[in-house]
Amino acid sequence: MASRTTSSLLSQALLLLFAFSSLAVARQIPANASDINPFTDPKDDPFNPLGYITSNGLTAMAVAITLAIALPQTWFTWRIGGRFMLAMVIAEYTYTLGIAFRFGLHTNPDSNAFYILYYLFVTLSPCGFIAAEYVLLGRMARWLGANNHVLIPPRRITLVFVCSDVATFLTQAAGGSISASAHTNPSKAQAGSRVFLVGLVLQLVSFAIFMCVYTRFIYRVRKYQPEVWTRDRGMKWYKDWRALASAMWLSCVGILIRSVYRTIELSEGFDGFLTRTEVYFFALDFVPLVLALVCYIPFWPGRFIPANAALPEASPRQPSTDGTLPDKTPDLREKEDEKV
Template identity: 35%
Template sequence: MPSPLPSLLVLAAFAPTALALEAPTDFNYLGYIPSVPLAIVAVVVYILLAAGLLWRWFTYRWNLVWVLIGAELVYAVGVVLRVPIKNDPYSLMLFVLSNLLVLLPPCFFLGFDYLVFGRLVRSSGVGSHLLIRENWISRFFVTSDIVTFLLQCGGGGLTAMESMRQVGTVLTLVGIIGQMVSFVAFTVLVLHWGYKLRKNEPQVWSKASGTNVQWKQLYWAIVWTCFGFLIRSVFRSIELAQGYHGSLSLNEGFLYGLDTLPLLIAVVVFIPIYPGMYLGERASRSQLQSVYSEEMEMKA
């Protein structure tokens, strides 16, 4: 399976060129004419990313990954809709649809992190160091994700109506800020758990064989995604606070450099460090076999 990393580097190289694009003299909803090459590169990278996760699914059959695969493909559709916008920059329907399909899928990226971390804590057997109860992780953060998703969805839909556009912008901004606050809390929870575990359970944290090394790899993968998602959340909050025709919205390079690229760099880690390797049915069988082997060695 080809790695999407070379394409990521191409995207990073091309993104700044969009800053040179000039907005047309006549009004259009984006405020500029979108770059077709940038859109094509981004779509190809997202399809490769989804294909990489699909390839891993065929090996481990861990169905939760479909949340991430589906979100990546929907995001790719939102980006590819920027191509017809180049030919029809005054189409409100294309603008709203493309905007929604790029804005909303990251809610599922974050939701995937919430679910994976909750399962990771349960499988590790050391959830006592969490700031909240173990069974509250998925409930609280997924509920928060759903609420902020609905706010963004409703706000984005209202932007299609001239009279409600300002209300829609405010609702979307509230959803984005709420999502960012929730994810900052989640990031603190993840980092605190790792810190307390390393401090209070050194024998567990430092163990370099058996099942512990597996969940520790996945833990660091989740930490890696947190920083990419936070970059995107901060960018979207500032962008929407400025308005749809603020300085960030009017420069296409910011969209690719601070939204598309951080999301890609964050979730690409789940191809080599595939959660199904550690949390799926095959991983559970492998752990049981490892425990059984250790018990047999102790008896011998």
Template identity: 30%
Template sequence: MSSSNDNSLYEGCKAYQSSVSTSYGYIPSEAAGIAFCVLFGLSMMVHVIQFCWKRTWWCSLFSIGCMVEVLGWAARLWAAICPYNSTAFMIQISTLIIAPTFYTAGIYVLLGRFIQLFGPASSMLTPKRYLWIFCTCDVVSLVIQAAGGGLASSESDEVNGDTSLGTNIMVAGIVFQLASISIFVICAVDFFRRSVRLGYRQALVNGPLSYLVGAMVFSVVCIYIRSIYRTIELAQGWSGYLITHQTYFIVLDGVMMVLAVAVFNIFHPGWLLPTDMAFALPKGQVTVEMDDAEAQRLHSSTEYAGYGHR
């Protein structure tokens, strides 16, 4: 946050003054603002075409996330021209924190689709429970981060204001989000372990589904890297090393989020997920490595009808 007490400097569009630092600790890159607006805008448009074409409406979550990213990077482009404008600063910091939540929500739904394909025995939770639990965690995280951001912003406008409390609340929100993603990863690993024991190993490592699984893992890794970066960045405070050096933000937030969403343009669920429930075990396979309790639950489940040994 800037140390200047001239509030008029943060209204309208004032030219950069070398004697007064900006809220960023630098002047946001105009080239980066244009590049990421274009990249996220293109991904958004392609996602819209894809989910309308294949009628995978839940994939609109990726488009919404891209739209929020465009708003954030447009605000940074605005800040490149008007580096002291407080509205541009608040728009970019709020939208670029929120945007990845839509990507994780899409990934949660995708795992639910996998569970529907492989049957209830492949998961400890139902698809709906996954969605409710982890999306609720994302919403809670966003509320915490928004509250912290609002408090930090209000303090920054005051003479001798203390932004530490608001910053700590924001950090708590991001850590909570990071923890929920970590739990989701554990649940996803459990899903793959169960699916392999049910005899679906070949489906997971070969064929169309393997590409979609790879895309999901890749996207989660990118989001995870970004979340770790954001946690360390805010923990250092508004004058910390990471937050005042733009290169880290461009690479560890901007690039990571482009990769996290663009990978689903290339490996789109509408193309790679089967369109019906006829998902059989490998031909000639008559036994599956599982214990008796799993087998009994598997074959007694009405939800599993249509997946089994044909």
């Protein structure tokens, strides 16, 4: 499953390169625009896609923070395990690269090339974060032996939601491609931005549904399998699987906040107030995503979930008539007896 997720991420990377070759900013530049100093009045500069001069200080801070998250997680993946989180780790580096392009926009604020690279990597990299959350839920359900509490079978939940992630990615790329030929066609530019917006809305809806599925899963494990819910009660809090579950929920909240922001931002258009105000990018895009990622440094999933977490699914638990679950299936008890 990890290889399938990685392949999905690589496919998105190829699509990202394709989108870069065709995406253009959906804005109109006056044909008779006079020469102006881009640093004197960036807000009214028709060639400046952001409408402000990026801060090198904030950019450097953001790059340092994202690398401080990506590097430890890379080490965790190699030394501890958790290759099923590889989509998140790779996307952290592409997100960092996207932020780094703001350095280029600081010295060349009118550069479409720097803006396109920045916008694509920053906007589309979180697809990798989202894909990792999808994989983690399936792994967690199988590891706990709580398959019946997930609305979608754990082996399929990753496929279902990752496919929706790829579909929304393609929709956003299509919107960008439509905007590519919209330099002199305002209606076409608007159509491209609307298609891009549809992709963001679908991504937001898909992830919101996933959060509901995950919340229901945690609730049902606590209610119907108290022996699983309290299995790590005697251990230190940072070794309790419920800490990982809480970290995942907090991570999902961060991604959801960022998705809402991006949807509202694009609904205003590429020249909207949110797009042309730097503080909102850091407050509503960068900070929520940092929150979503940093949760997994102290609670790295590979430290909790073993590589053979898929084995219990061979003996699925069936709900009893009162809605509870049996302690263990006969096959699972037999396997444990053999180990003893």
